[in-house]
Amino acid sequence: MRRHAALALTVLLVIALGFAAPLGAQEQPKAGGVLKVATIGEPPTLDLHTTTAVIVQQITWHVYEGLYTYDKSYNAVPLLVDSHAVSDGGRTCTFKLRRGVKFHNGKELTASDVVASLKRWGRLATPGKQLWKNVEGLEAKDPHTVAMYLKEPSGALLMGLARPNNGAVIYPKEIVDAAGDNPVTEFIGTGPYRFVEHKPDRHVRLARFKDYVARTDAADGFGGKRTAYADEILFIPVPDVAVRLAGVETGEYHVGLQIQQDQYDRVKTMPGVVAAIIKPEGWSTAVLNHKQGLMTDKRVRQAFQAALDMEPIMAAGFGNKAFYRLDPGLSFPEQPQWHSRAAAELYNQKSPAKAKKLLQEAGYNGQPVRWITTKEYQWMYKNALVAKQQLEAVGFKVDLQVVDWATLVQRRNKPEVWDVFSTGITFNPEPAFSTGPACNWPGWWCHADKEQWMDAIARESDARKRRAMWDRVQTIFYEDVGRVKFGDFFGLTAVRHEVHGFRATNELNLWNVWLR
Amino acid sequence: MKTYVVRRLLALLPVALVVATVAFVLMHLAPGDPASVIAGPDASRDDVQRIEKQLGLDAPMPVQLVRWYGRLVRGDLGQSIFLRKPVTDAILDRVEPTLLLTLFAIAISVAIGVPAGVIAARYHDTTTDQVLMVIALLGVSIPNFLLGLLFILFFSVWLGWFPVAGYSPLEYGWLKTLRSLVLPAFALGLVQSALIARIARSSMLDILREQYITAGRAKGLAERAVIYKHALKNAMIPTVTIIGISFAILISGAVVVETVFNIPGLGRLIISAVLRRDYPVIQGVVLCIAGLYMLINLAVDLSYLVFDPRVKYQ
């Protein structure tokens, strides 16, 4: 498709404008409008305590807030908390809550809401359970003070509370009490947007919360002052990525999430559309079942790991080289304080001979490897497809089961139905809470040494010691083949140029964002 | 005539019974026992047993079947696993786009198909006829989803005339709704118009062979008058009934096209239900569409009574 010079010039100008506007940000923010976000599919639930699904976090953290959040450089900063104090040698943490913060039902936020919510989070959420191992008690000292008693001092507590994914958000106590461990049925928080309706397969509608009490400190990352400029936000499930992108191109949607990375060159030339690269987004992986079946044999896992050539796997999944990177680290090079090359020689081995030998030793005789993947995330399917070709070349028999994401998430909880499933481990600033090496997560990779190191990281507050422990974990990850990492990937989000103040982050915050 | 209508209605009963039975059997064909399928993979043993009892799956098969009929008569289609609401509600939520899309597509297919068919018959065995009929046959040969894809490419992406996909519900204004349905309705309607053109042509040809037409010609009536006054009027009878049949056909066509255009109708409902293994929803949508289909076919057959005085039923 050749374009005329004049047209090309116009296009370039528009792009230039598109890029310049958010950077310049000279314009005064403007309230109003309906911000339409094309998401990858239906949220399985709107109860953030119960799921690590990114889509749920992206939608609901406009509604719910936690005690802490991240600033620009991913340090924990207070959100619902005014200040906190540590005493008893680091074993007691006292949080002073901000006063006058209102829930969407008009009730004022008090310590009892925090206690009830955090306890539920500690019971149900993946990062919550992990953090709660170190929590002895939690109590409301007065309506605006909460005390947390720890078994041992923690270097990761505030980061854990700040984590948005499956995050420690605060619901009103009554709602927590009514729901117990079942999913909550009323979606009420303290956020700048309130939940209006969820019409399955149509949209989730949020509207500005008029009585929102914002922080007064300047916006910094996700912290500081939050303003709801758009009147409403519509999260529209558009499972088809081509439709998402074309919808942004035609102006149907303002933001198209999870655009295929190999559309980058095209998105760059689209008039009125800005290509936002989300770097890093996560690492792509095959999760192996350590609880039941074929993959409980370490030699089979090692054969799996040895057989793979990551370059074509990642290229098929992500297309443009600007969007993937072959790297052994469980943390990203963007986090120099954590990134490690420990056991790098076991990553990307491309050694069919070694794999064949290991398979032989394991006495593998062609039992099918049941691999669950999904086309909802195209790259997961394609990673799996190419990996299947490579695995079958060394003698594995792979039974690829392609299901929708919701089904995958449900099925992965049943150890008897799968051997491998596809997923991405999203960027997590705090290794102690990363699902990468987690034990109480599908795959159930529980390894005595690793658990010890992970617990130590959670307790330790000395940065250098924590880093050394993380290296140990990574080494075990490769030696025991906890999961099989394919590589790092970056995300692509297409944004209309009339959207201002948009930050290219995995978490997706739409407060402080306005429509021209 | 009344007895005929009554008899037709009665004749529908066994068919409806078979339809209900087929839907029942479908559920039991599914791998694994239906209760654990309904309960979902996360369910505990207790949940499964509770559902087994609730649905009466512990009873012998014939008892279950009779109960199933009973529930259907009461309009109870059960509970969706994934959407966590009654299947009837889920269906009612999705009926609007599918019905509108179908009606729109019928309008298009008739507006194009009938004139094309009449012209082809008028110029029977000429180049015009042959060209029209080859085009129509080509039209019958394009799957509607392929046509839909090509439309998206040309009209939405390259020309930007229409939204690329999605559906704007009536509550946001009918004009927006119409706009969001133009491409899918054409993708659906054009294929159907090819079919209608072929039908209109053959029924027109049948009538042109009738004696009264020959008589008219012999009387010295102008060919135009013969075609448009006498023949067309009579050819309309089968053509009008075709609209009814088209409605039935297009509803099932919509199931496919909705996926191409991301329209949240019955089609998307059943496809996502299949992918999520939400069996009650699959069952419900299938029954609902089959019911509609049956009623429309009945209405079409009965419409002969009204339109065609020559048709007599004993």
Place this chain on the structure above:
Amino acid sequence: MSVIALPRPDAARPAARPRWLVLLTRRKTTMVGAGLMVLMLALGVLAPVIAGNPGHMDVAGRLAAPGRAHWFGTDDVGRDVWSRVVYGARLSLLVGVAVVVLSFVVGVACGTVAGYYRRLDNLVMRVMDGLMAFPAIVLAIALMAALGPSVINVIVAIAVVYSPRVARVVRGSVLVIRETAYVEAARALGASDLTLLARHVLPNCLSPVIVQGSFVFAAAVLTEAALSFLGVGVPPYIPSWGVILAEGRLYIQQAPWLVLYPGLAIMLTIFGLNLFGDGLRDLLDPKIRGLATERQRAA
């Protein structure tokens, strides 16, 4: 809306065969249709010779435009689109033939039983009517939901959908033929039911069944493509035209060949089958012109 068709008395007589062929070849459109069918048949049968491994991925050469190395370009994981389209033809052929055979075995059996043994007629035909009360694609989707994705299940599902349509046609013919003088005569001479059916009844309802065959074939190919396109047909790693289209649509702007070639393949195949089917119908079964066939095709 039942179809009653009297075959022409000479249709089944061997002596008429040459004329049959002459007539068939006289119409140009029928020949074009036959040509397209032969082409598809050749592609499908010769697939291992004329195409490479359709599943082989050369990721480095992904999304290559049509050229000398890849006539039809490559897809998003570097598979050769030509090979995939050719193997898609093989799958379509397989599904088409298998569905025709399966639905004919079931349909002819049910139709004959219903038409010949009047006591069973009501029961058999009510079941058939019940199955036909479902729109084809909807019933196929529901069956696939119950059976799970695989090639065999796709064949079974589509055959279940189309058997009643075959049964109906067969029953209509049998009903007429069993009352004819020569069947009466044979019966009077003491021929058994089986002999009667095999020697006299079935051969005489052959022509409407053959005509029906080309339509069932076309419908099977289309339905398979639609099911696979929707993601409820064959598993996605099996090259099917529907699967190629579903995957190609994501790249419709960058790599239109991913939609164009499989789309063209479907169109030409169905077009050829329709042309041929129309020719066959006009030749073998002139009485069921018009409305009746169109409605059959539509349903």
